[in-house]
Every structure is written in structure tokens, then in C-alpha cells.
Amino acid sequence: MDLRYSEAEEAFRSGLRAWLAGAVPSLPPKPPANDWPARRAYDTGWQGMLHQAGYAGIDWPVEGGGLGASPVEQLIYVEELERAHAPYVGVNFVGLLHAGPTIAVEGTAGQRARFLPPILRGEEVWCQGFSEPDAGSDLASLRCRAVRDGDDYVLSGSKIWTSHAEVADYCEILVRTGPEDSRHRGITWLMMPMDLPGIEIRPLRTMAGSTEFAELFLDGVRVPVGNRVGEENDGWRVTMVTLSFERGTAFVGELLQSMELLRSLRDVVVAVGGSGAPGLLGRIGHLGAELDAQWAVTRRNVSQAARTGVPGIGGSVFKLAFSELRQRLAQLGLEVCGRAGLVWDELAGGPWSAAEGGPGNGELVDTWVNGFSRTIAAGTSQIQRNIVAERILGLPKG
Amino acid sequence: MDFERSEDQVALAEGVARLCAGRFPLESVRVAEGRPTVADGKGWAELGEAGVFALRVSDADGGLGLGLAEAAVVFEELGRALVPGPLVASSLAAGLVPGAADGSVMVGAVRRPAGPGPILIEDLGAVDVLIVVDDGAGELRLVERGAVTGAPLQRSLDPLTPMWRVEALPEGDLVGGEEDQTRWGRDGNVLTGALGVGLALATMEMTVAYARTREQFGRAIGSFQAVKHLCADMLVRAESARAAVEAAAVTVDQPGVGDPVRAAAGAALLGCEAAQANARSCIQVHGGMGFTWEVPAHLYLMRAQVLAGSLPSPADLAAVVADRY
Ligand SMILES: Cc1cc2nc3c(=O)[nH]c(=O)nc-3n(C[C@H](O)[C@H](O)[C@H](O)COP(=O)(O)OP(=O)(O)OC[C@H]3O[C@@H](n4cnc5c(N)ncnc54)[C@H](O)[C@@H]3O)c2cc1C
Numbered sequence: 001m002d003l004r005y006s007e008a009e010e011a012f013r014s015g016l017r018a019w020l021a022g023a024v025p026s027l028p029p030k031p032p033a034n035d036w037p038a039r040r041a042y043d044t045g046w047q048g049m050l051h052q053a054g055y056a057g058i059d060w061p062v063e064g065g066g067l068g069a070s071p072v073e074q075l076i077y078v079e080e081l082e083r084a085h086a087p088y089v090g091v092n093f094v095g096l097l098h099a100g101p102t103i104a105v106e107g108t109a110g111q112r113a114r115f116l117p118p119i120l121r122g123e124e125v126w127c128q129g130f131s132e133p134d135a136g137s138d139l140a141s142l143r144c145r146a147v148r149d150g151d152d153y154v155l156s157g158s159k160i161w162t163s164h165a166e167v168a169d170y171c172e173i174l175v176r177t178g179p180e181d182s183r184h185r186g187i188t189w190l191m192m193p194m195d196l197p198g199i200e201i202r203p204l205r206t207m208a209g210s211t212e213f214a215e216l217f218l219d220g221v222r223v224p225v226g227n228r229v230g231e232e233n234d235g236w237r238v239t240m241v242t243l244s245f246e247r248g249t250a251f252v253g254e255l256l257q258s259m260e261l262l263r264s265l266r267d268v269v270v271a272v273g274g275s276g277a278p279g280l281l282g283r284i285g286h287l288g289a290e291l292d293a294q295w296a297v298t299r300r301n302v303s304q305a306a307r308t309g310v311p312g313i314g315g316s317v318f319k320l321a322f323s324e325l326r327q328r329l330a331q332l333g334l335e336v337c338g339r340a341g342l343v344w345d346e347l348a349g350g351p352w353s354a355a356e357g358g359p360g361n362g363e364l365v366d367t368w369v370n371g372f373s374r375t376i377a378a379g380t381s382q383i384q385r386n387i388v389a390e391r392i393l394g395l396p397k398g
Numbered sequence: 399m400d401f402e403r404s405e406d407q408v409a410l411a412e413g414v415a416r417l418c419a420g421r422f423p424l425e426s427v428r429v430a431e432g433r434p435t436v437a438d439g440k441g442w443a444e445l446g447e448a449g450v451f452a453l454r455v456s457d458a459d460g461g462l463g464l465g466l467a468e469a470a471v472v473f474e475e476l477g478r479a480l481v482p483g484p485l486v487a488s489s490l491a492a493g494l495v496p497g498a499a500d501g502s503v504m505v506g507a508v509r510r511p512a513g514p515g516p517i518l519i520e521d522l523g524a525v526d527v528l529i530v531v532d533d534g535a536g537e538l539r540l541v542e543r544g545a546v547t548g549a550p551l552q553r554s555l556d557p558l559t560p561m562w563r564v565e566a567l568p569e570g571d572l573v574g575g576e577e578d579q580t581r582w583g584r585d586g587n588v589l590t591g592a593l594g595v596g597l598a599l600a601t602m603e604m605t606v607a608y609a610r611t612r613e614q615f616g617r618a619i620g621s622f623q624a625v626k627h628l629c630a631d632m633l634v635r636a637e638s639a640r641a642a643v644e645a646a647a648v649t650v651d652q653p654g655v656g657d658p659v660r661a662a663a664g665a666a667l668l669g670c671e672a673a674q675a676n677a678r679s680c681i682q683v684h685g686g687m688g689f690t691w692e693v694p695a696h697l698y699l700m701r702a703q704v705l706a707g708s709l710p711s712p713a714d715l716a717a718v719v720a721d722r723y
Contacts (some may be wrong), residue, residue, distance in 0.1 A: 281721075
């Protein structure tokens with residue numbers, strides 16, 4: 001067990017850190033949270049900068065135009081971005097973390113040449129059309145139909161919770177090509193241009209008030225057969241391939257940001273003092289120990305991925321533990337800012353305020369509200385527990 | 399950076415697990431349940447021979463010259479096997495107290511109490527010498543067993559860790575200053591956390607094995623989600639604590655990778671918590687069997703209580719983490 005970085009890893013880190021020190025301050029001001037076109041422009045602009053500097057697709061396989069970095073370099077990359085308060089993948093998280101890597105491995109040479117460079121350059125944005133109104137946790141029951149007609153698949157059905165659909169150019173979509181009850185065996189993975197006739201996008205407001213995701217209605221949408229990745233009815237396997245790219249680094253930025261937030265809450269509690277301080281500090285210390293533990297779990301996952309290619313059981317351990325930990329951290333944050341936690345507006349007037357160097361009551365409210373999605377998106381905590389119990393502990397299916 | 403165990407570390411854990419299975423099978427350890435003396439000098443010497451206490455003593459001094467990381471790996475196995483006796487104290491005393499490293503001298507430990515109140519000491523009947531840890535003065539003092547008058551309590555919570563009551567602690571001889579006392583606290587936190595992780599893994603494995611075979615309503619109880627989710631939480635707790643403990647150990651061994659004092663306090667906190675919470679779930683999933691004397695679930699719970707009792711309070715450990723965050 002070695003937690004020291006090699007000379008090569010340190011060199012990679014210092015090169016990146018030096019570049020970030022120049023690049024991050026040159027970014028335009030952050031756009032308003034609910035101005036999605038502006039956020040798209042901001043995030044893709046940043047991606048373009050990464051591309052020019054040679055840092056685009058660092059975790060992508062080489063055959064997809066990526067740098068094929070080791071899991072450890074990937075960890076350093078996310079760590080340095082967070083340290084520099086740089087943007088991460090933003091509205092194109094699907095393109096950069098899911099669809100792109102899938103096309104890189106499962107796509108044809110022609111598909112790779114057409115679709116991958118625009119993602120890396122920050123020109124095209126992707127969304128993910130997996131979930132449906134009646135197929136959430138039970139994704140394999142999805143019903144959105146695709147019927148072959150000449151050189152096209154004709155799609156009808158609906159998708160839901162499609163993040164950033166309004167600003168996306170393409171959708172990685174799972175459709176039913178087999179018989180209705182074919183489950184995993186009758187699903188196909190398609191690349192659907194979002195500007196085709198027959199697609200209606202109806203934005204959905206999250207409980208944070210933002211139109212971050214949408215419902216998609218598809219009525220006779222013609223997607224060329226050439227946009228199919230993998231074979232017909234082999235889409236489930238293609239989807240699983242994406243998961244094999246997960247090296248346990250997807251939430252590293254949020255973990256490190258949580259540690260920073262905890263530090264700043266500690267400072268606020270110490271500054272305020274009073275009879276409640278020891279109790280709050282006890283909770284802060286406990287959360288600190290738990291965050292440190294998940295940082296240790298992360299480094300273990302990355303090390304395991306470096307040896308075997310996958311992070312093993314640690315991925316589920318991290319997802320379950322961290323999503324709930326983040327919610328408790330945010331709950332504590334709200335308590336610390338007291339009645340200022342009843343509004344989103346950033347207020348001045350307390351050590352918690354951004355004006356006085358604190359975390360900011362509005363920011364804390366945002367973290368608290370958005371924290372609720374963490375135990376739902378990408379597999380609910382209940383589903384994660386089922387997976388841990390059945391696949392890791394070998395308990396019988398219920 | 400490679401936080402996976404090395405081949406040597408894997409082999410070390412396997413070796414200790416084999417030693418425990420051969421020398422300390424639970425059936426034979428349990429024979430001494432409730433006695434005023436449980437740990438025995440012969441078993442201790444065998445642990446010593448295997449290098450359990452001498453791991454971190456330098457080659458030149460006849461030790462193995464390994465790090466706290468290896469010690470943590472070993473202590474997880476000792477915890478898992480529920481090996482009785484003052485393991486942490488004897489390991490920390492190797493190098494300070496002659497004979498501790500090879501197991502020929504069994505070393506116990508007690509914190510000098512800050513105020514009045516009964517003084518309870520684990521395993522006093524078995525130990526040869528005691529280290530008195532004085533956190534206030536920043537000292538470690540050595541007291542010969544013969545210089546202490548104490549009596550065993552009638553019933554100790556952990557039937558395998560007899561508690562003795564002592565009226566007063568003699569002054570003792572100074573064997574360590576502030577640096578040693580700080581090291582004792584920090585490394586003791588990591589090793590105690592490691593024992594806790596071992597307990598937590600043992601109860602998890604015991605629970606899962608039972609949930610696979612016990613049937614009710616015509617199917618294995620492990621197929622019920624309420625049971626499944628208890629088991630999944632046991633794994634998350636044990637693996638999170640294990641990562642925290644091992645990272646803390648490496649942080650002590652490798653200067654510059656983090657704050658060892660904060661990491662060690664967190665490791666103790668989470669290691670003990672995992673041991674306690676997993677033991678509770680173990681009892682629950684065993685149903686009525688879990689409440690019996692026969693099923694050893696309670697032994698793991700009580701040992702977890704003993705570990706927690708040997709540490710600063712959870713509030714104090716959390717305060718260390720908060721302070722150094
Ligand atoms: C912010 C956000 C962004 C998202 N973005 C996308 C996206 O871009 N693309 C996309 O395709 N999807 C996206 N999703 C959808 C997400 O993957 C689903 O919400 C999730 O899989 C749960 O499905 P569901 O909402 O239908 O809930 P359901 O599956 O209906 O679950 C409801 C409740 O029942 C529980 N439950 C269900 N089945 C079981 C079971 N077998 N055992 C125990 N409990 C069970 C669940 O845990 C949950 O508490 C997003 C979701 C969120 C919140």
C-alpha cells in the first residue's frame with residue numbers, strides 16, 4: 001500500500017497545475033444557473049480550451065482520440081481541476097463520460113471519426129435517453145419502440161429525466177427492437193440527432209427550480225441504421241461497456257469540494273462559538289472522518305482499476321456511502337446558517353455569508369436541495385443495496 | 399500511488415489468519431469465558447514468535463522492520479479471530495519494554511485517570527507489566543505487575559476480556575516522554591481501529607452465511623430486502639472503515655501524504671463504530687439465536703465495547719478530526 005505519487009505522476013500534476021493557473025482566471029464569468037444556452041456555451045468553451053492545451057479526453061481510450069491516461073492520472077486530473085476551481089464536464093457529462101467512451105470502443109471506424117472529435121473539441125453535446133416513465137430502476141423493461149424501415153429505424157415512445165436535453169445535439173438512446181417482453185435481449189443502442197422531426201422536448205422543473213432535465217416524446221422519428229452502435233438487440237451489452245470505463249473517479253470533484261465545504265463550516269462554527277458549538281463540531285469531526293474514509297475508498301478504487309481495469313466492489317461502496325454523506329453534510333450546513341437557510345438569495349450578515357468568506361447561505365441551500373438527487377440518479381440507494389447484497393455478498397435474489 | 403495490498407501484505411494477512419485458525423479457534427478460546435484470566439503466556443509467546451508484536455521493530459533490534467500498514471493488516475486478522483489479550487499495548491510497547499517484542503513479556507496498558515473514580519484495567523491477571531499512559535503529563539510510565547494491587551470484577555461485559563479493579567496506580571518508571579505518548583495515542587488509534595475492522599468483517603461474514611441458509615416463509619431470509627439491506631450496510635461500513643484504517647496506517651508510515659493524527663483519530667472512530675454497528679445487525683439477523691449465549695454474536699459486540707472503552711470518547715476523537723480538518 002503506497003500513497004505516494006511517482007515522479008511521472010507528479011510531473012503530470014505540476015504541468016496540469018501550471019496550465020490551470022493561467023487558464024482558469026481567463027474564463028468568462030459563470031452564467032446564471034438556469035440559463036442553459038449560456039451554460040452550454042460556457043462548458044463547451046472550457047472543453048475547447050482543454051482540447052487546445054492537449055488535455056481533452058484524458059481518460060478516453062487512445063482509439064477514440066483520447067490520451068488513454070492511467071486511472072491514477074485520471075484521479076490527479078480531477079483532483080487538480082477541483083483544486084483550481086475549474087469547471088468539470090458540465091452539460092456534456094454524457095458525451096464525455098458515457099456516450100463518447102462507448103463509441104470509442106463499440107463504434108465503427110467511421111462512427112468514431114464522425115462523432116468523437118466534436119465531443120473532444122467542445123462542439124457537440126450529448127444527452128442520455130435511457131429512463132422512461134415506466135422504466136426507471138427496472139431499465140430493462142423499457143418500451144420505446146424502434147421499427148426497421150429501409151435504412152432507418154422509426155422511433156415512437158417517450159423518455160424522461162433526460163438531463164440537458166434542451167441543449168443537446170445528440171442523444172444516446174436505448175430502444176426496444178425485440179419483442180415486448182424480451183427485456184435485456186431486445187434492446188438496441190442508437191445515436192439520435194436531437195433536431196430530427198418528430199422529437200418534442202418538454203422541460204421538467206427540478207425541485208431546485210431548474211429546467212435541468214426534460215421529457216422526450218418521439219413520434220415516428222427516423223434514425224438512420226448507420227447510427228446504431230453494436231448489433232441490433234445487443235444494446236444492453238453496449239451499455240454495460242460504458243460502465244467498465246468507470247474507474248471510481250466520477251465524483252472525486254464533489255468529494256473534494258465536500259471536504260472544503262466542511263472546513264469552511266468548521267471555521268464558521270468556531271467563529272460563532274456559543275453553547276451549540278461543541279455538538280456541531282462533534283458532527284463536523286465525524287463527517288470529516290467519513291469524508292476521509294471515502295477519499296481512502298476512492299484511492300483504493302483507482303488503484304484496483306489500475307491493476308484490473310475495474311474498480312471492483314468499491315464503486316458501489318462509494319456511491320452508497322458518499323451520496324448519503326453528502327446529504328448529511330448539507331443538512332449540517334443549513335443548520336449552521338440558521339434562518340438564512342430559508343432563502344436562496346445570498347445574504348450578508350453572518351460568518352456563514354459568502355461576503356465574509358463563508359460558504360454562503362444560498363450555496364448551502366443549493367447543495368442541500370440538489371443533494372436529494374444523489375440517492376436517486378444513476379441507481380437509487382435501494383437498488384445499490386440490492387446490487388451489493390446480491391452481486392457482492394451473494395445473497396439470493398428476492 | 400497504489401493503495402492495494404502488496405503481495406507480501408496479502409501473504410502476511412493469510413499467514414496470521416492461518417495462525418489464528420490453528421492456535422486460537424473460537425471453540426477453544428471460549429473455554430476460558432468468564433475467568434479472571436483469559437489470555438495465556440503460551441499463546442502470547444506463539445504470537446510473539448510469529449512476529450505479531452515485533453513487526454515494527456527494526457531489523458537491527460531483532461524485529462521485522464515493517465510499517466504500521468503491515469501491523470494494521472495483521473491486527474485486522476487478530477480482530478476477526480477475536481484473539482483475546484492486550485494486543486495493542488503489547489505491540490506498542492515493543493521496543494520500549496524488553497521482552498514485549500517476542501511475546502515473552504505480556505504488556506497491558508491503562509490511562510491514568512484525570513479525576514476520581516474506579517480504575518479498571520483489562521487482562522490484569524495475565525499481564526507481566528503495565529504501561530500507564532499519562533495524557534496530562536505527556537508521559538509513559540512502566541509499572542511492574544507485582545506493584546499493583548487489584549482484584550478481578552465478578553462479571554465483565556466481554557467474557558473474554560476480564561476487567562480488574564485497582565485502587566491506586568503507582569508512580570512507575572518513566573519509559574517515554576511526550577513524543578512517545580503522542581505516538582502511543584496515534585498508533586494505538588490505528589491498531590484499535592484495525593481490530594474493529596476485523597470484528598466488523600467477521601460479523602458481516604457470519605451474518606451473510608446465516609442469511610443464505612436460514613429459511614422462513616419457504617425461502618432464505620437473505621432474499622428479503624429488509625435483511626439484504628442490513629447486510630449491504632454492513633459491507634459499506636466495514637469496507638469504508640477498512641480503507642480509513644489502512645490509509646491512516648500508510649499516512650503514519652509515509653510522511654507527507656497527509657495528517658497522520660487526524661487520519662488515526664478518524665480510523666479509530668470509524669473502526670469501532672463499524673464493529674459496534676455490524677455486531678448489532680449480526681444479532682438482529684440471527685433472530686432468537688442472536689440473543690443466545692451460544693451464538694458468538696454477542697462476543698463481537700462486547701469486544702467492540704472493550705475497544706471503544708480503550709480509546710478516547712467518540713466525541714473527543716471527532717474533536718481531533720474537526721480541529722485538524
Ligand atoms: C437529477 C437526475 C438526473 C437524471 N438524469 C438522467 C438522464 O440524463 N438520463 C436518464 O436516462 N435518466 C436520468 N435520470 C433518471 C434516473 O436514472 C432514475 O430516476 C432512477 O433510475 C430511478 O428511476 P425512477 O425515477 O423511475 O424511480 P423508480 O424506479 O420508480 O423508484 C421509486 C422508488 O422505488 C424504489 N425501488 C424501485 N425498485 C426497487 C427495488 N427492486 N427494490 C427496492 N426499492 C425499489 C426506488 O429506490 C425508489 O425509492 C436522472 C434522475 C435524476 C434525479
